[in-house]
Structures are given as C-alpha cells and as structure tokens.
Amino acid sequence: MADKIATRHAYGEALSELGKEPNVVALDADVSTCTMSCMFGEKYPDRFYNVGIAEANMVGIAAGMSTLGQIPFIHTFAMFAAGRTYDQIRNTLAYPHLNVKVVGTHAGLTVGEDGATHQCLEDLGLMRAIPEMVVICPCDGNETKQAVRAIASYNGPCYLRLGRLAVDVVTEFPGYKFEIGKAQSLKDGTDATIIATGIMVQIALKAAAELEKENINVRVLNMHTIKPIDKDAIINAAKETGAIITAEEHNVLTGLGSAVSEVVTDTVPVPVLKVGTEDTFGKSGNAEALMERFGLNKENIIEKVKKSISMKK
Structure with a gap:
C-alpha cells in the first residue's frame, strides 16, 4: 500500500502537472499553502493569481477568464468555497454553464481544531442542489489525481471536495480508472x-x-x-x-x-x-x-x- 497522503496534497501535485496545458490557470483566496495550489504557482507564476481574502470576487474573475477560453481552477477552504460564494457560483458560473472548477479543501470534521465555523458539513448538499453542477469527493491521493484530469477535460462547472488529513491509498490497483458519475x-x-x-x-x-x-x-x-x-x-x-x-x-x-x-x-x-x-x-x-x-x-x-x-x- 502506498504511503498516506492528504487529498489536498495529491491535488496540488496533479494541478501542477496539469499546468503543462497553457489554458489552465489557478486562482487562490490567500490560502495557497493550505490548498496546495502553491505548487502550481511556483511552476507557473504567470498563470497563478492570489486574489486575497475576496472569495466572491475570485469566482467572478474566474468566470470572465473562462469566457476567453481559459480553464480556471479556484481555491479556498470548503466553508468559503461552498458557503461564502454560493450566490456567485450559482448565478455566475452554473447558470451560464461556465467552465470553472471550484476546489474546496479542508472539508468536514477533520479540519479539527479550527472548529465548527470551519468544519463544512453542508457543502455537498449546497453544490449538488445547483443545476448542472458536477460534485466530486475523492477518497485518496490516487483517485484525486485522476479526478483532476477528468474535471479538466469536462466542459462545465465542477466542485471538488478535498480533505486536510493524510489518508491511506486504497484505489491504486491494476485496472482502477476514475470516471465522472461511475462508482x-x-x-x-x-x-x-x-x-x-x-x-x-x-x-x-x-x-x-x-x-x-x-x-x-x-x-x-x-x-x-x-x-x-x-x-x-x-x-x-x-x-x-x-x-x-x-x-x-x-x-x-x-x-x-x-x-x-x-x-x-x-x-x-x-x-x-x-x-x-x-x-x-x-x-x-x-x-x-x-x-x-x-x-x-x-x-x-x-x-x-x-x-x-x-x-x-
């Protein structure tokens, strides 16, 4: 079995690899060393944007970029990705079916000491209620990396839920293939x-x-x-x-x-x-x-x- 790895860390590696595609851009709300989008920023600083603690604005910026043919991945904690920016995701991304990928990290109880205000336990429900929104919650590092490639190829809005803790890898076996919508x-x-x-x-x-x-x-x-x-x-x-x-x-x-x-x-x-x-x-x-x-x-x-x-x- 592979060593434990947090899905957010595997995500950072996958996004950095995906950066070879010139139309992929990344935006972060000043938590890039937590969301691990910093890995992309280090390799592709000209396509990485730290918008500061302005999550709603980040969604709007990404929406505009997507209309120019870019594929924006936007990052913050799940509590802010699904909660603070819900209106913008619903009306600015999903309603016009724009090709933006929303990445919410540090989801669930395993944020730990950050407490109830940061332990997002509602994001799957919020995001799946939005028409035409794809909602994905990978279980380990291998699956996360495959999911990143899959949503990059999918033309439309997606929500990717990631965790803080390192977890066992259970999908790294011959024949495993991630497909959106296939258990x-x-x-x-x-x-x-x-x-x-x-x-x-x-x-x-x-x-x-x-x-x-x-x-x-x-x-x-x-x-x-x-x-x-x-x-x-x-x-x-x-x-x-x-x-x-x-x-x-x-x-x-x-x-x-x-x-x-x-x-x-x-x-x-x-x-x-x-x-x-x-x-x-x-x-x-x-x-x-x-x-x-x-x-x-x-x-x-x-x-x-x-x-x-x-x-x-």
Whole structure:
C-alpha cells in the first residue's frame, strides 16, 4: 500500500502537472499553502493569481477568464468555497454553464481544531442542489489525481471536495480508472452494501473486514461522484443485497445519504441507514477524536449494517 497522503496534497501535485496545458490557470483566496495550489504557482507564476481574502470576487474573475477560453481552477477552504460564494457560483458560473472548477479543501470534521465555523458539513448538499453542477469527493491521493484530469477535460462547472488529513491509498490497483458519475466497487458482497465517499471509504473497508469475521458479507462502493450519482450502481446494490448503508464526512441531510435515498425510494425501496453527522455543527478538537465523537467510525457502520440486515423483508 502506498504511503498516506492528504487529498489536498495529491491535488496540488496533479494541478501542477496539469499546468503543462497553457489554458489552465489557478486562482487562490490567500490560502495557497493550505490548498496546495502553491505548487502550481511556483511552476507557473504567470498563470497563478492570489486574489486575497475576496472569495466572491475570485469566482467572478474566474468566470470572465473562462469566457476567453481559459480553464480556471479556484481555491479556498470548503466553508468559503461552498458557503461564502454560493450566490456567485450559482448565478455566475452554473447558470451560464461556465467552465470553472471550484476546489474546496479542508472539508468536514477533520479540519479539527479550527472548529465548527470551519468544519463544512453542508457543502455537498449546497453544490449538488445547483443545476448542472458536477460534485466530486475523492477518497485518496490516487483517485484525486485522476479526478483532476477528468474535471479538466469536462466542459462545465465542477466542485471538488478535498480533505486536510493524510489518508491511506486504497484505489491504486491494476485496472482502477476514475470516471465522472461511475462508482467503483472495492469489495463485493451479498448481505448489504456500504456506499461511502471521501475519507469514509477507508473506514467502510475496515468495517467490512470486521464484518467478514462474523460471516457477514458486505459490498463496498466508493461513490466519489455525488452528482451525477451512479444510479445503476445504487439500483443494482439495492436489488442484489437488499440493504444499504451510506457513510460520509458530512451532514446526513442533503449529502450522499440523501442522494442515495432519492434513487432508492424511486426505484427499489430497501432500508437505507446513514452514517454522518446528525444535523449538528462540529466542535474544536483532534480530528480523529472528532470522528469518534460524531460516530464516523467503523463501529457505527457495523452497527448500521447489522440493523439494516434485520430490516430486510
């Protein structure tokens, strides 16, 4: 297994590599050493713009640049990318379907000591509610790098959610290929399906391994694209395993769990139980301790898997 790497760090490497394309530009709201867009800035200073703490203006500048044939990647913390600039993203980028990539780093509880004001647990919901917005949350460094290349090739607005913590690489195996809107099966199973995104993919795999010791065979789907969501993978999981558990470092309202539930209720109604924050703000503290405090752990996933199986008809 490869060494742990934060998705934001892998992103910086990928963006720097992508800079070989002369129409790629990067803008940052004065946090480039945190978002890792600084790697691009060091290699291509003539195409890197620090707009300062003016996130809304950054969106407008990027929108204008995109109309001239450039591909802007804009960067700030997820709380500001999805929250502070929501109006500009909705009306200035998405409504005219401009080719701008919004990158929100430091998402979720694992921002840790920065506390509730910076722990964005609503961004997936905010961004997926915008018409025609692509929403992606990669689980590891390898997937992040492939996702960056994919969204650069996609003509339209995208939101890419990245984390602060270094995480295990679980997608670096032969045959792995990132495709927008296509979930990746990381483990097969027949008793239930865990559909996870971001850092929760690694935790889901650990939960599945523990359940295997109890002869409970669980499928694990890596749902890196929240929108457009892979309806076929969800429907197949519902038909073939009869129970679904979602896992996300996000509010259980409006995010992955809601998106999966919408598909299931319209097609193959089966139990859908959700692991995530329960409609609450975060707290300041150690990142790993916060994940435990809010139940974003393998123990909670295991409990939900067993409960969902007991609910099967």
